[in-house]
Amino acid sequence: MRLEASPRHADGLLVTGPVTHNMAVPLRKTYEAVPEPRVVISVGDCACDRGVFRGAYGVAGAVSDIVPVDVEIRGCPPDPETIISVLRRVAGR
Amino acid sequence: MALTFVACLLGFLVAARVLSGGVPATFHTARLLPLLGFSLRLDRLGALFVAVAAGVGACASVFRLGYRGHGLASRTASFVFPLFVTMLLLVPAASSVGTFLFLWELMAVSSLLLVLADHRQRDEVQRAAQWYGVMTQFGAVVLLLSLVLLATHAGGQSFALISARGPHLAPWVRSVAFVLAVVGFGSKAGAVPLHVWLPRAHPEAPGPVSALMSAAMVNLGVYGIVRVGDTILGGGPPWWWLLVMAIGGLSAVFGSLHSSTSTDLKRLLAYSTTDNVGLIFLGVGASGLFASTGHHALAVVALVAALLHVVFHSIFKCSLFLSASSIQQATGERDLDQLGGLMTRLPRSGPVFVIAALTLAALPPMCGFVSEWLLLQSMLHGLPSASVPLEVAMPLGVTVLALAGGLTAATVVKAVGVGLLGQPRSEGAAGSAEVPVTMWGAAGLMALLCAVFGVAPFLVLPAVVGAARSGLGYGAAHPLAQGWSIGLAGGHGLLAPGLLAAGLVVAAAGAAGLRRIGQRGTVRRAEAWGCGRQVQTARMQYTATSFAEPLVRVFDDVLAPAHDLDVSHSAESHYYVESAAFHTALDDAFERHGYRPLSEGLSWWGRLARRMPNGSVHRYLGFGLVALVVVLVVVA
Secondary structure, eight states: OOOOSSGGGOSEEEEESOEEHHHHHHHHHHHHHSOSSOEEEEESHHHHHOGGGTTOTTEEEOHHHHSOOSEEEOOSSOOHHHHHHHHHHHHTO | OHHHHHHHHHHHHHHHHHHHHOOOEEEEESSSSTTTOEEEEEOHHHHHHHHHHHHHHHHHHHHTTTOOOTGGGSHHHHHHHHHHHHHHHHGGGBOBHHHHHHHHHHHHHHHHHHHGGGTTTOSHHHHHHHHHHHHHHHHHHHHHHHHHHHHHHHTSOBHHHHHHHGGGSOHHHHHHHHHHHHHHHHHHHTOTTSOTTHHHHHHHSOHHHHHHIIIIIHHHHHHHHIIIIIIISOOOOHHHHHHHHHHHHHHHHHHHHHHHHOOBHHHHHHHHHHHHHHHHHHHHHHHHHHHHTTOHHHHHHHHHHHHHHHHHHHHHHHHHHHHHHHHHHHHSOOBGGGOOOHHHHSTTHHHHHHHHHHHHTTOTTSHHHHHHHHHHHHHHTTOSOSOHHHHHHHHHHHHHHHHHHHHHHHHHHHHHHHHTSSOOOSHHHHTOOOOOHHHHHHHHHHHHHHHHHHHOGGGTHHHHHHHHHHHHTOOOOOOEEOSSSEEETTSSOEEOHHHHHHHHHHHHHHHHHHHHHHOOSOOOOOOOOOTTOSSOOGGGSOOHHHHHHHHHHHTHHHHOOEEEEEEEEOSSOTTSEEEEEEEEEOOOHHIIIIIHHHHHHHHHHHHHHHHSOOSOHHHHHHHHHHHHHHHHHHHO
16 A cells, blocks of 8 residues: 555545535545546544534534545544554455 | 849859769859959868858748848848848858958948947947857958968869869878868857857847858858868878867857756747757868878768757758748747747647757757767777877767757757747747748758658768768768668668658557557546636746756856845835846857956957057157067067
């Protein structure tokens, strides 16, 4: 598994935290820039359903409100073993 | 216009007859020039240059039909333009010192007037014309010295007489005349370090004029060196030609370096002219070096390569300059950082520029590749050699060719990628529309010739070989195998441009087919990736300056760019920046270290001289006394 500098070279997006109003458009643009087939993983309760930021004035929504999410990793914070095991399952290795 | 066109047609017909028949055309009258007589004799060497000038002149005169330059439509310019073209056609035919200098001077003056055509519109034009006027007059004076020296020692002013006696003149006369001729012709050819007028005058001159100057007038500098060095003096010691090669190598590297870092489209093309003149000088120098060390077949090959590059450079540079002025007319911009998105807005001029630019980059199947290949082959075949100058000069020449080629490729990527592709960076570029058919047609014809001669160089090769052999005065066996392919007889080089082109077409078709097969489903089009910014404008694109920045950084010592960062702070706190402005400028190292001190020294001398005559009679009498003493001392 490798981190890419540009979404053009990536197979998927890993998103953490709630999506603020300022970051909604960049998230959508980044999602558009990833070539298909692509996978979106939201990591942590904040990313999955806004967590403690639910109802905060600057928050546009959870990641799944902005772009379609394929895999969710729950937890606040999610423990590293879970993250790694989910990532391994997604990567198939 | 019609006058220019007819003159070019006539010139081309005469040149073609000379080139195919081999019988020189002569004309002599005693009436035109008092005391000196006016004599023309067009041999094969001259005819090649006349043919090139005629082609470029005809194209430029057609281009002028749609050109909206204010200055070029004036009465003076309308009169001088045909005169300039006619001089370009006549100079290579001059066969006596008097005639040559007369025509040369007329050519210089008429081109200077044409450079000045737009002086009412822009102030830079006057400065450019000043530089050009000084440099061209300096060159003319040096040439005058060189040719008069030769004429005096040979006892006559006709080229035939001087060339009969040339090889038997005293060595110092020959060497001094040759070096002066290299300086004089080099300044006209735009060779480093006498190139400074070129990147100023070419951008400021009206489009057709800069095409004529860059594609036809500059050639005459090369013509002069071949004429004086090879024909009139009959070759010389190796150091002459090492000098020519050194100037050529320096010009090639310096020109390509500056053209790869310039952001002004026409300035870039002007520097690229210096680069190509450098390559031609390398060929001419290599040819002379081969001749002086006894490699006569190779001397012909190297000169053929140089002259072939003269022809091909004229073709693609004419097309490039004409397209560049089409772009300038369509967008009102010359700065690459203000252009962009022109391939769709100028569907004719854009592709024409790309084809000519590919030729500049010497990519097959374009003609620039053929001449540079031949130049490379001729230099490679000089090795291994028993002669030390050859052993040193040829590997260096090959290295210079490679470095200049690489930098030129970067130049072309920059000019096409930033100037034509992408999104328009200014309102002028966004609102541009295609220019009239005469303009893109004239440039397109030259671009077409690039491709035709690239696939079938045998169309021009016999004429160039004839010119080279007439220049060197050899009737030696044909060193180049011809037909659809070019091969060096007795060497290991073989180039089949036709096969190469066919191979490229097949490869391109194969790649397109594979892409079609590999493409499943529909294509999804998404916005260009800009780091997810909410607002993306055309100003955020890659610019010519940023493209050239790594090169500027690598060649920092040579280019010494001037950076200027102005940051103004807020009045309340030093930590808040109110505004920031960044300026970067790249000037010519030769201008900075050579010409500026020289001009400052001259004006210092001028101020000093102005103080000398203060009106006092005693001082004037003193001057007279000093002068008398000096004269007496010198005479005694």
